[in-house]
Amino acid sequence: MAELTPAALTEYPLITYHEGFTGRGSIDRVFADAGLLPDIVLSALDADVIKTYVELGLGVGIIASMAFDPRKDTGLTLLDGTGLFPANTTHIAIRRGHYLRSYAYRFIELCAAQLSADVVRAASAPPKNALDQDY
Numbered sequence: 524m525a526e527l528t529p530a531a532l533t534e535y536p537l538i539t540y541h542e543g544f545t546g547r548g549s550i551d552r553v554f555a556d557a558g559l560l561p562d563i564v565l566s567a568l569d570a571d572v573i574k575t576y577v578e579l580g581l582g583v584g585i586i587a588s589m590a591f592d593p594r595k596d597t598g599l600t601l602l603d604g605t606g607l608f609p610a611n612t613t614h615i616a617i618r619r620g621h622y623l624r625s626y627a628y629r630f631i632e633l634c635a636a637q638l639s640a641d642v643v644r645a646a647s648a649p650p651k652n653a654l655d656q657d658y
Contacts, residue, residue: 527602529557536564536582538573545570546611550585553608574599587611620649 540547570590577584628640
């Protein structure tokens with residue numbers, strides 16, 4: 524593949540996320556802004572499914588870089604698309620004052636290392652009195 528650009532990608536059948544999921548809107552917008560119509564031959568809800576289709580030779584996959592594991596995805600090559608597509612931000616919301624199981628705290632910490640269980644507990648503690656509540 525030549526330099527990784529939206530135009531270069533339109534030279535290949537593409538496999539990416541299903542519309543409405545995992546940044547697909549951003550992917551579509553990059554092509555639309557460039558006045559290009561990509562040949563999206565398959566879409567999936569999961570990066571592992573996309574990678575499987577790519578391994579079968581059905582096209583070039585567009586996935587989140589975090590979904591690529593060089594130890595497991597030995598039959599694939601990750602091309603650096605930094606700057607090609609905008610970054611996607613994931614938000615995690617929890618209800619203030621509600622109990623979370625330990626695995627929920629661990630999940631949050633895996634997503635953002637600075638959000639330890641103690642930090643999340645402190646941030647989500649119920650207000651000390653009714654005047655402190657946000658409505």
